[in-house]
Amino acid sequence: MEERVGQIWDRFITRMAHQGHPQAAVALDQVSGQLGVFYRAMGGNSALRISATTATPHRARRSWLHRVAGTGRKVELAWQDENCLYLPASLDLFAEKSLNRDLYFWLAALAGTPLASASPADLSWIVESQLRTCQTLQQYPGLQQRYQRLVQAYIALRPAPADLKHEAAAQERAIQQALISPGSVAELPEGKYAPAPVTLWLHPDAPRSGGQAADEISDRQASQGETRQAEQRRRQAERVDKPDEQGATLGVRHETDLFSFAEFIKMDRSSDDDNPAQAENIANDIDKMSVAQDNTTVASRIKFDLDLPSAQEDDIPLSEGILYPEWDYKKNRLLNDYCRIIPMRSRHAVATELPQHLLKPARRLRRQFESLSLSPQWLRGQYEGDKLNLDAYLEYHGSIANNPSACAADPRLYCQKRPLVRDIASLLLADLSLSTDAWVNDEQQIIDVIRDAVHLFAESLHASGDQFAIHGFSSRRRQHVRFNCIKAFNETYDAGIRGRIADMSPGFYTRMGAAIRHATELLSHQAAEKKLLLILTDGKPNDLDRYEGRHGVEDTRKAIQQARCQGLIPFCITIDDDASQYLPYLFGGQGYTVIRQAEQLPKRLPQLYMTLTGKLCAG
Template identity: 70%
Template sequence: MEERVGQAWDRFITNIAYQGYPEAAVDLDEVKAPLGVFYRALGGDSALRITATTPTLHNARRSWLHRVAGTGSKVELAWYDETCLYLPQKLDVYPERELNRELYYWLAALAGTPATAEVHQGRNWIRDNQQRTLQTLKQFRGLQQRYQRLVTGLIQLRPVPETLKPMEAAQELAIQTALLNPGGISEMPPSDFAPIPVPLWLHPYPPRSAGFSSQNNGSDRSGSKGETRQAEQRRRQAERVEKPEDQAFTMGVRHEADLFSFSEFSKLDRSTDEEDDLDQAENIANDSDNMAVTEDNSTVASKIKFDLDLPSAEEDDIPLSEGILYPEWDFKKQQMLKDHCNIIPMISRNAEPCPIPEHLQKTARRLRRQFESLSARPVWVSGQYEGDKLDLDAYLDFRGSVATGAGTGDPRLYYQKRPLVRDMACMLLADLSLSTDAWVNSHNQVIDVIRDSLHLFAESLHASGDQFAIHGFSSRRRQHVRFNCIKDFDETYNAQVRGRIADISPGFYTRMGAAIRHATELLGKQPAQKKLLMILTDGKPNDLDRYEGRHGVEDTRKAILEARNQGLIPFCITIDEAANQYLPYLFGRQGYTFIRKADQLPKRLPQLYMTLTGTLLGGS
């Protein structure tokens, strides 16, 4: 009975203390897609993805209701770093739903305006945000009415300065003046408390990821005792600490006077066997403002498990060389890191010649018939002196030129039907990383779908007569980027190649930039007129070291630009549902396609090749 009364009281006092408008709330997921287009259209960094921010302490004076309810100490504010634009998961600041929606767009504009990129340095919160506001409104005058509506509505919701204590009243008056007249306030008046948060401005001191090094002497621990779980993907503040001694107990509290930088720190050795409940551990993580991270050789009841052990030399694929060194792009330094990655060409050790799998034979026969007809299919070629039919557009242009006296030279007014010359070379580069071990449905894994796709792709291109090669790649840090040769350009497609396809298996990580550079070199040596580099993947670039995140994306984009500069045509096929967040930045809007149902990939891949080459070679 006491527990029920306590729960009822908690709900009651929490609802009374809450100052938002839940009935008018707008969720980030509702506006994420159009907001991303809006953000990038204004000049925002196209490599950044939009995601939810994390609540942070604001250290403003709380009302007595908030203190009784134990709420109101944290706030979700917008900010960004080199990988993401962080916005509140839900906005219910205003009683009108439309204003909450407009607030999302205003925050995206404030963070995305190119002219404001160097303004927000965290030195002077109120002055920085005023300068951002002024430059955003100056560059995009159409946002002025939206801004005025947001400011007018917000002023009505903020406290009247006369009702506050003198020091806090001076701060609130300065903020309201800065909102109504950006640029009119240069400094924040001093106070014992931080000011009430301003949802129209960016975070004064956004959470920053501490320098967490993955250097662990090459050892990757695995083998947890219990279940694994993916934690909620939100940025959290953390710092690297040394592992406390056994039985050690130290506790301290650190206070800082800077605005919004109040934090608590407890260095406490909590034994892992006390926290077997995953839900309890996750709740503790969600309630923590600053996480301390350390390395420990002991196992825990539950953690994410990765099988990263390299096979023995007797069982591993056969290396074809000691390695080929390639550079890597460092986007922070804006320079290439010379000889940074080691590509190791490899070939399957255990592959045995085999026929095409029985369940693919019917589809393979149909595809072979379709592709055999490509080389014999004629195409209409325009701009000929004589031909089989009149080019009406060319004729009308010619008659117009004659009427205006612009020229009466020998006109090219005809179409001719000619055999299609398929001077084409294609390399298919398949991602064989650990993520391909995931299940597509109850019967097949991603790697099974990739095997079937490669089988049908090879059968189709062999029938067409086009030059083609198939390679796979995975990586384990920059020193070990595996480049598996399945079929090279100078090899004949046969049962041995089919055996290599059947033998592929999930590898490690996805250092895509190095693999693309090596593929570019191999494909660039081919004498064909058109060179197509098709990349088949199920996720974004990543690796154990700093290749995770923005570094990997920027290096991959640089490698793709290098391939284009050499005359290659890169095109990506993906089954990653989050592909729209990063592939447009890597390949451009027309440079990739998303296969919604992964089990359809084997049938779709040859058709995609036919469509792409038809466009490239001028087929109709």
């Protein structure tokens, strides 16, 4: 009974202490797509993705109601680092939904506007915030009205200086003056407590990454009912030594009104006693997570340094390795001979026939692709032909009316029907990293879907007569990038190739830049007029070393740019739900497609190839 009453009281007092407006809340999920475009248009770094921030402690004095409820110690503020722009997962600060939405866009504009003078480290928080505000409004005057509406509504929510003591009142007057007239306040008066956080500005002391430890505790598999932004909240972490198993460490932390105990004790407890919701709440309350090496397994996604199989069981290496450069975006240069590609061929593959469940779709696709080389095509822009191109005719005579001297004497106004010439070489590069071992549904894993897609892709292109090659890749650090040779350009598609496709299996990690460079080298040696590089993946670039995060994204982007410079046409097919966060930066708006239902990949891949090559031949 006491516990039940306590729960009711806790919900009541927490709800009373909350000062937001849930009915007008706007979630980051709802505006993240538009925010990404807006942030980059405002000058933000196009390599950064938008993610949910995490609440951080502040030193401002809490209200009496907050102290009773035990809330209000932390606040979610906007900030950015070299990987992400972090924004609150949800905003319900204002009673009007439009104002909460405007606040998201204002924070994105503020973060996207670089400081034109002085280093932020040389400026105090209040001066830097005013400087950012001034430069944002000067560069984008159209935001002036939106900013004034936000300030007017926001100041009404802040503490009234008349209700505060002398030092706190001076601080609050300075902040409100800085909001109303940016640039008018030179310094913030000192006080016993910090002022109330300013939601309209960026974080005064943004969290910093805990290095690899922070990545290791990131679990991106959301449980049922969680939002994606809540799942991706930023955590601060530090690496510590594992405590002595013979004893336990007990620490005491003195708060303003309570004693609390923090313990680090190794316990052996049945999983039936675990409460995931309680564990998440505890994690949200921790200011900094301490990560120690242990020998136990966990359910979270953690980067493991996997051992390579023995030489007798591993695939057959075809050479000692080929060295390729890697792009270091911080140094803005290529690191020569940095990565080693090891071409490999399956040791255990045996010749096999097409799987039974693919026979029917394969027959249908073969009929479609066989007709490609036989179908004639209308070619526009000809001097003479079978019919007049009405669009070209009207455009030509309209140009004569406007500027007779600028018109060609012999215009190309006709269309001509000719047999389709498909001088195309295509290379399919499949991601075979460990993430493909995940399950799509109760019956199929991602690697099964990829095998089926590659089978149908090969059957289709063999029927069309197009030149094609198929390779897979995975990696274990920069010195071991495995490049699985499934079908080379000079090999004939047969039962042996089908056996290699059937033997594809999940490997290690995804050092995509090196694999793209080697695929570019192979494809550039083909004599075809059009060269298409198809990249099939289920996630973003990553590896055990610093290739995680922005480094991998920047290197992959550089490899794609180099491929385009050699006349190749890169195109990415992905089943990653987060692909819209980074693929536009890598491949451009028209250089990729996202397949939302992974089980549709075998059907969609040949269709995509037909559409892409149809445009190439028409061009």
